[in-house]
Structures are given as C-alpha cells and as structure tokens.
Amino acid sequence: MFESAIEALLILLDPSRLVFMFIGIAVGLVIGLLPGLGGTVGMSILLPFIFGMDPYTGMALLIGMAAVVHTGDTFPSILLGIPGTSGSQATIMDGYPLAKKGKAATALSAAFFCSMIGGIIGAFTLFLAIPLARPLVMTFGSPELFMMAMLGLSMVGILSGKSALKGIVGGLLGLMLGAIGAAPAVPEYRFVFDSIYLYDGIPLAVLALGLFAFPEMVDLLTKNNSIAQTEELKGSWVEGIKESIKNKWLLFRSSILGSLVGFIPGLGGSVVDWITYGVAKATIRNNEFGNGDIRGVIAPEGANNAKEGGALIPTLLFSIPGSGTTAILLGGLTLLGLQAGPTMVTTDLPVTLSIIWTLVLANIFGAAACIFLSKYIAKLCMIPATKLVPFLLIVLVIGAYQSSRHIGDLIAFIIIGLFGWVMKRLDWPRAPFLIGFVLSISAERYLWISMSRYGFEWLLRPTVIVLVVIIIALVFGGIWLTKTSKKSQETGGISF
DSSP states (O other): OHHHHHHHHHHHTSSSHHHHHHHHHHHHHHHHHTTTHHHHHHHHHGGGGGTTTHHHHHHHHHHHHHHHHHTHHHHHHHHHHHSGGGHHHHHHHHHHHHHHHHHHHHHHHHHHHHHHHHHHHHHHHHHHHHHHHHHHHHHHHHHHHHHHHHHHHHHHHHHHHSHHHHHHHHHHHHHHHHHHHEOOOSSSSSOOOTTTTGGOOOOOOHHHHIEEEEEHHHHHHHHOBBBBOOOOOOOOOHHHHHHHHHHHHHHHHHHHHHHHHHTTTEEEEHHHHHHHHHHHHHSTTTTOOSSSSSSHHHHHHHHHHHHHHHHOOOOOHHOOEEEEEEEEHHHHHHTTTOOOOOGTTTTHHHHHHHHHHHHHHHHHHHHHHHHTTHHHHHTTTTHEEEHHHHHHHHHHHHHHHHTSSSSSHHHHHHHHHHHHHHHHHHHHHSHHHHHHHHHHHHHHHEEEEHHHHHHTTGGOOOEEEHHHHHHHHHHHHHHHHHHHHHHHHHHTTOOO
C-alpha cells in the first residue's frame, strides 16, 4: 500500500492536476470567506466543470475546494463575529473578542495553523481506515449496500435542522425527485410528462446549484452589505503559531475528536466545533473562554478541517454521504466514472490515495495562502454584495447550463432555486433533500437486486440485522446529540 501511496502522489504532482487543485483551493477560500455559503455551494459550483476530466484531476479540483473551506471561513468569524460557515460558529466565541482586543492577526494565524494540522490529521485518519475497512467492505452484498444507503438517509434526515420531521420529509422529497427519468432496474420512465429533457432525470449539478447556491446569492444581494468593515489586521502572526505549538496536545486531541465525529454520517457540520469547544472548556483549568482565550480558537479550528477526512470514510467506502458537501462529492464520483464502495479500496485505490494526498497538500497550501494573502483578502471583504453577486450568478448560470446544455437546465435551475429559497426562508433543511436525491437511484437498484435474488430472506441476514440495530442506535443517539448542540449554542458551549 505504501508503493500505491507514492504512485498516487506522483500522479497528483503532475502539473496539469496541480493547477486544478490550486483552482479548487482558491474557490474554497473565497467560498469560506463569504458568510453563509460553505462547502455545499462551492461543490455545487465546481461540479459541472469536472465533465470530461480524468478521476485524479476531477478529485483534485473538488477535494482541493472542500479541504480549505473551513480555513477561509475564519476571516468573517474572527473579523466580523459572523460565521463564514456553520462549522465556524464556536470560533467566534473567542476569535472575535481577540480581534476587538487588537489581536486579530494572532487569532487568524492560530486558526490557520490549527486548520492545517487538523486537516493533515484527518487525511491520516482516512489513510488508516483503508486497510481496516477493506475486509468489511468486501463482504457487503446488495442487501448490506441498501441498508447503508438507508443509514445515510436516516441519519441526515434526523440530524438536519431543528425539526426531525422536516428532515425526514425533505429526504423523502429528494427520493421522489430522484425517481424522475429512467428506472435503474427496469426499462421504464417515470414522471417525464413527455419531456425529452426529463428522460435522464434532473442533473445533480442543476439541483445542487439551485438548492444551495441560488438562495445564498439572493440573501447576500438583499442584505447589500460588504463582508467586513475594516481591512486592518492588528496583532502578531508569529504569536498565534507559537500559542498553537504551546497547546499542541489540545490541538491534537481536538483534531482526533473532529475526525471521529466527522466519521458519523450527519453529525459533522455545526456540531463538531461546539463539541470540541465544550470539551476544551470543561477540561482546561483557569480558562477565559468567551473573553478572548486563544485556546478557544485552537480547539474548534483543529477539529473543523480534521472532520473532512473522517467524513470521507463513510462517503468513499460505504456510499453514505454525511452532509450536503459529501453528497455532491458522491455525485461527482459518478460523473467521473467511479463508484463509491468496494472498488474505492480495490481497483480504484490509487484514486482514494490521491484524495488523501490532496487533503494534505490543500491544507498546507491553503493555510499558507491565507497567511500571506491576508492583507489582500481583508480588502476583498470590503467589496459590496451588489458588485460581487452578479458575477457569481453568471458563474452559477454557466455551471447549470454545462450539465446537459439544454434550455431545460436553466428552467430547472430557476425553479429549484426558488424552491430552495423558500425552504431556507421557512427554515426547512435542504441537505436531506439533496442526499435523498443522490441516494435514490442506488437505494432503488440495491433494493430491486436484493428482492429479486433473496425475496424477503435478506432481512434475516446477520449483517443486515446489525446495520438495522446501528441505524436505530445512531438515530436515537443523534437526536440526543442534536439537543445537546442546541443547548450549547444557547449557552456558548457544551457542559459536561
């Protein structure tokens, strides 16, 4: 496996692939910089452009973006006190007070350094999971793969948003929309209404762009504010890195915890930063968390990027997307001719290893770029939304039209965009909708194969029973953890 890892690194270091990785890094940093967007929007924007790419180049672009979103989102969290993404909420608790004390550069450098180390640890966790998960994955048949799809759907449906019922309904709506077009197992077309455009179903890129990117653009435009109010960064950049090294065990512990939480489908996101922040607050004596303690920045920032490596384990090896970002990534694998599951640790193992290397390199280059370009990024924060959003909307329209180059792409983009905006205004979670859509085809295919081969006997298979028990346990555990997360957001941390 070591030889395969070296081979994957050499493939990734090809100049043409490095260029696309750097493009992904640049997009990820900008997306993180804009409050409210996040990795799902970034992945939606890039997805249409991977058509025709080889798997290594396409993954370099997508993973390069996803790896650094939680590095770029540090700017609005610390400078404004506004979370760049849902995963940077806890950083505000001490990062923003540090900025008000004239230590913005110190807080930013600590956050960037910890994000880099956390991302590397997350990639290493994914690397270690491959030999451990390979024997398990190889024993899975269609019944087990169907139950794994149900696991991903049920976890995200329950854990998205404040209402479990809304999450479940959103997931079911996604399953229904995914049924449009050709059936995966029999020669039938469903819900096409004599429209040639719908024969192949709604393109994933159009759905993702409309559901996530379009509503965010509308909200940014209506607010009509620049991202930041000042471009001056005070404090010592070196001091932040020194503080991170001084608290190396806190950084390491938070990164490991972030990887473990990221592994559980549906938990990552806004939960991981509050969990690590709460653990740090409860275990560190004589702390001043909430009043500008640098350790309150180190803990959540180390976990944010580490969770990306953990989240890729169920996505790549078990076809379980744990978030909107990994759901789109799962669709990206399909567009590149790959299939998540056993093949990712056998015939497509070099691609998996290249993803790990991309995580490592992207986190290093992303952190370095944030440090060296901070002065310019601070100026970028001053651009009014009225000037920035029209440019982004053009990119979205081009991306949507690239899906099938049919006028139906644009019509579907607008309709789904308006629907996504309504969902957001009514506080309905959109991630379950997207994941239901992504899992609909595979879930239907595996269910059809299982029923045709085994009848109802597959329900009595030991591995299926174990997965059912795991689903029930994780659902009830997830409900408890969601309630705990709500309390932590109200009190500014988790009490243990």
